[in-house]
Amino acid sequence: MFDFSSFLSTVATKQAGKFTGFPPHHFVGGNIDEATVPAAALADAVQTVLLQEGHALGKYGMNSGSQGYLPLRDFIVQNLDRRAGMKITTDEVLITSGSLQAMDLVNAALLDRGDVVLVEAGNYAGALTRLAALGVEYIGIELDDDGMRADALEAALTDLVAKGRTPKFIYMIPTIQNPTGTVMSLERRQAILKLAQDYGVPIFEDDCYADLVFADERPPAFYALDDTGSVIYCGTFSKTIAPALRVGYLVAPWPLMGRILPLKTDAGSGMLEQMVLAEYLPEHFDAHVTSLLPMLKDKATALCDALDEHFGASVIYDRPVGGIYLWVTLPESVDTDRLYQVALKAGVEINPGSQWTVDEAANKHRMRLCFGHPTIPNIREGIARLADVCFEEFGVPVRSGNVARG
Amino acid sequence: MFDFSSFLSTVATKQAGKFTGFPPHHFVGGNIDEATVPAAALADAVQTVLLQEGHALGKYGMNSGSQGYLPLRDFIVQNLDRRAGMKITTDEVLITSGSLQAMDLVNAALLDRGDVVLVEAGNYAGALTRLAALGVEYIGIELDDDGMRADALEAALTDLVAKGRTPKFIYMIPTIQNPTGTVMSLERRQAILKLAQDYGVPIFEDDCYADLVFADERPPAFYALDDTGSVIYCGTFSKTIAPALRVGYLVAPWPLMGRILPLKTDAGSGMLEQMVLAEYLPEHFDAHVTSLLPMLKDKATALCDALDEHFGASVIYDRPVGGIYLWVTLPESVDTDRLYQVALKAGVEINPGSQWTVDEAANKHRMRLCFGHPTIPNIREGIARLADVCFEEFGVPVRSGNVARG
Numbered sequence: 001m002f003d004f005s006s007f008l009s010t011v012a013t014k015q016a017g018k019f020t021g022f023p024p025h026h027f028v029g030g031n032i033d034e035a036t037v038p039a040a041a042l043a044d045a046v047q048t049v050l051l052q053e054g055h056a057l058g059k060y061g062m063n064s065g066s067q068g069y070l071p072l073r074d075f076i077v078q079n080l081d082r083r084a085g086m087k088i089t090t091d092e093v094l095i096t097s098g099s100l101q102a103m104d105l106v107n108a109a110l111l112d113r114g115d116v117v118l119v120e121a122g123n124y125a126g127a128l129t130r131l132a133a134l135g136v137e138y139i140g141i142e143l144d145d146d147g148m149r150a151d152a153l154e155a156a157l158t159d160l161v162a163k164g165r166t167p168k169f170i171y172m173i174p175t176i177q178n179p180t181g182t183v184m185s186l187e188r189r190q191a192i193l194k195l196a197q198d199y200g201v202p203i204f205e206d207d208c209y210a211d212l213v214f215a216d217e218r219p220p221a222f223y224a225l226d227d228t229g230s231v232i233y234c235g236t237f238s239k240t241i242a243p244a245l246r247v248g249y250l251v252a253p254w255p256l257m258g259r260i261l262p263l264k265t266d267a268g269s270g271m272l273e274q275m276v277l278a279e280y281l282p283e284h285f286d287a288h289v290t291s292l293l294p295m296l297k298d299k300a301t302a303l304c305d306a307l308d309e310h311f312g313a314s315v316i317y318d319r320p321v322g323g324i325y326l327w328v329t330l331p332e333s334v335d336t337d338r339l340y341q342v343a344l345k346a347g348v349e350i351n352p353g354s355q356w357t358v359d360e361a362a363n364k365h366r367m368r369l370c371f372g373h374p375t376i377p378n379i380r381e382g383i384a385r386l387a388d389v390c391f392e393e394f395g396v397p398v399r400s401g402n403v404a405r406g
Numbered sequence: 407m408f409d410f411s412s413f414l415s416t417v418a419t420k421q422a423g424k425f426t427g428f429p430p431h432h433f434v435g436g437n438i439d440e441a442t443v444p445a446a447a448l449a450d451a452v453q454t455v456l457l458q459e460g461h462a463l464g465k466y467g468m469n470s471g472s473q474g475y476l477p478l479r480d481f482i483v484q485n486l487d488r489r490a491g492m493k494i495t496t497d498e499v500l501i502t503s504g505s506l507q508a509m510d511l512v513n514a515a516l517l518d519r520g521d522v523v524l525v526e527a528g529n530y531a532g533a534l535t536r537l538a539a540l541g542v543e544y545i546g547i548e549l550d551d552d553g554m555r556a557d558a559l560e561a562a563l564t565d566l567v568a569k570g571r572t573p574k575f576i577y578m579i580p581t582i583q584n585p586t587g588t589v590m591s592l593e594r595r596q597a598i599l600k601l602a603q604d605y606g607v608p609i610f611e612d613d614c615y616a617d618l619v620f621a622d623e624r625p626p627a628f629y630a631l632d633d634t635g636s637v638i639y640c641g642t643f644s645k646t647i648a649p650a651l652r653v654g655y656l657v658a659p660w661p662l663m664g665r666i667l668p669l670k671t672d673a674g675s676g677m678l679e680q681m682v683l684a685e686y687l688p689e690h691f692d693a694h695v696t697s698l699l700p701m702l703k704d705k706a707t708a709l710c711d712a713l714d715e716h717f718g719a720s721v722i723y724d725r726p727v728g729g730i731y732l733w734v735t736l737p738e739s740v741d742t743d744r745l746y747q748v749a750l751k752a753g754v755e756i757n758p759g760s761q762w763t764v765d766e767a768a769n770k771h772r773m774r775l776c777f778g779h780p781t782i783p784n785i786r787e788g789i790a791r792l793a794d795v796c797f798e799e800f801g802v803p804v805r806s807g808n809v810a811r812g
Binding site (some may be wrong): 001002004007008009010011012014015016017018019021022029030031032033034035036037039040042043046047050051054055056057058059060061062063064065066067091097098100101104108109110111112126130168169202228229230242243244245246247253254255256257258259260261262263265266267268269270271272273276373 | 407408410413414415416417418420421422423424425427428435436437438439440441442443445446448449452453456457460461462463464465466467468469470471472473497503504506507510514515516517518532536574575608634635636648649650651652653659660661662663664665666667668669671672673674675676677678679682779
């Protein structure tokens with residue numbers, strides 16, 4: 001057989017395996033509760049919109065051009081006004097194949113090998129691996145209970161200026177930070193924004209989880225607070241409607257948007273998903289999201305309760321105020337890279353802390369647990385199994401509930 | 407306002423304009439006949455499949471993993487067997503956001519700056535601009551009525567070997583070549599394949615138009631003829647069902663596929679389009695395609711007749727044997743870059759020949775006219791307008807029908 005190995009590019013370094021299904025307990029990834037996918041309502045909506053406008057699918061971009069289905073962009077404009085305080089127009093919105101394509105486009109538009117960006121010290125693993133693959137240096141800014149620390153950001157900016165370097169952007173998930181789950185206060189946002197403006201550095205605001213604040217209200221987005229046009233924003237319907245639809249969006253001031261569009265070389269994202277969402281969302285989005293919140297809160301509670309029951313004092317975490325994941329600290333004797341491997345063999349998948357942080361060594365005893373997808377019984381059983389595996393491998397936890405192990 | 411100009415990457419060189427709608431007569435792009443989009447049947451199919459499986463949209467990749475919806479991959483496997491003689495498995499198939507994403511992935515997996523590839527001397531403009539953007543040298547191989555010439559390919563391969571260079575691949579559209587519209591014979595395919603194998607060079611076969619051979623039969627694909635695993639293949643449903651669905655596919659031998667998968671960083675293409683096609687195609691694809699062919703043939707005839715009527719002896723072309731475009735040679739006094747501009751002002755959009763060829767200067771008097779989208783009356787009126795504009799600008803054609811101009 002032909003050997004392609006000497007033909008591969010410098011970026012084709014990884015070899016994927018074939019898909020073998022999900023483990024029984026998967027506490028990873030952005031999968032959501034399958035029962036909440038509004039399948040019947042989407043079926044109605046897509047029927048309606050296909051009969052109305054289906055023939056326009058014969059044209060690339062239908063009648064909306066390269067930025068995506070205009071009725072969906074209209075909804076996004078209105079929705080971001082109501083929910084995030086953003087005053088934008090449809091020319092500032094680009095529909096993308098999930099927010100990951102938005103991230104790839106922003107990176108492509110702004111980053112060259114050797115550039116530097118500032119990121120939260122705990123971070124979305126996919127953001128860090130993308131930056132590494134691009135040969136971009138990232139500097140982690142320490143977090144506290146309010147998200148990115150302003151003093152740490154200022155120190156990093158000062159340090160870079162002294163070295164004659166300007167970061168290309170500050171990448172942030174201010175609302176339901178990934179993986180810590182914090183929601184940044186308005187005061188902190190204002191402080192961070194002022195620093196970014198003073199130093200002339202753009203902010204790339206990833207707001208993918210912001211609809212899932214349990215209190216059902218959220219602070220205004222950086223994009224809303226900024227009046228200088230220096231913020232780039234992305235969001236998604238993956239966490240509220242369904243991830244497999246792959247509908248995200250990028251918001252950027254024109255003319256930066258005009259520079260980004262030529263880099264989207266796929267001739268548009270799938271229109272059927274955009275059409276069905278444009279038909280479904282205006283009437284149903286608010287009620288649907290409102291219905292998700294108590295369900296997610298119950299799952300978060302079930303996860304915390306199960307951790308308390310099975311790990312007891314061996315785990316430290318903050319109760320989620322939103323979102324779909326929990327950031328858990330274990331005793332330093334537990335190496336979650338190793339725990340990941342042994343747990344997976346037992347049918348439980350977790351995210352090891354080293355992958356979700358800039359300082360990998362300092363976070364080898366942490367893990368991220370996603371609770372959006374599994375049912376509450378699955379959560380309970382999975383955490384019990386995880387505790388068994390963890391005890392067998394590390395002798396931790398020594399007690400589960402009132403019972404000593406070993 | 408914040409000025410992003412000093413923050414842009416080296417690839418963010420183009421500035422897009424805002425979408426202002428289609429001109430009245432657009433003879434460009436892969437848009438298809440809107441009346442043929444099976445909107446009602448797709449609405450039925452999507453209703454069925456959403457009610458059956460919609461909840462699985464809660465998981466990235468549903469239950470199919472990262473290569474795309476398994477029932478659609480099953481259909482593609484069977485369809486490529488029947489239509490192109492390919493014996494493949496679903497592990498060799500990746501669903502992509504149109505065939506353009508497939509092309510981007512193949513380029514990413516195999517090409518570095520400074521590499522060289524071989525291409526047809528007349529070529530899909532998007533393929534050439536992609537290669538140029540990647541800093542890849544492309545060498546055009548001359549075409550004849552049977553597509554890429556084997557003697558010209560051999561000369562180019564010999565020349566490169568003498569220089570110690572190996573092309574990363576030979577990119578080809580053997581069936582309904584773009585823009586010339588030729589269908590390569592089996593004998594030529596065998597000769598080209600033997601050369602590629604003898605020189606150890608992979609072939610990247612773009613088969614996007616192959617379902618649209620008017621005779622409703624086509625030669626076996628290179629992927630089918632090759633028994634060494636050196637061919638990479640892409641196809642699409644854009645030209646047969648609807649381009650705005652953005653459903654294409656890449657076929658590659660495993661383990662090359664395993665190297666390509668990590669480069670698809672969008673967490674999968676939209677599943678709703680894949681679901682609806684998987685539901686619709688098995689029962690309807692053959693009949694639907696068969697119904698398209700006489701319609702396209704009639705449009706091709708109408709275009710040729712209109713050219714004959716309005717341009718007379720000033721145009722040279724070969725009657726299409728399939729596809730959606732016609733390659734037209736005008737007198738050398740006509741500069742189609744200029745004609746493009748003046749015609750667009752008159753509401754007629756064409757593809758200038760310089761963009762669809764490797765040797766731009768030698769093809770400035772040629773143009774590509776797409777006939778898939780416009781209705782027959784629109785074709786007639788558009789070509790009449792184009793002749794008027796062309797005469798005003800270049801004094802060509804001097805006669806339209808039996809009437810002398812000017």
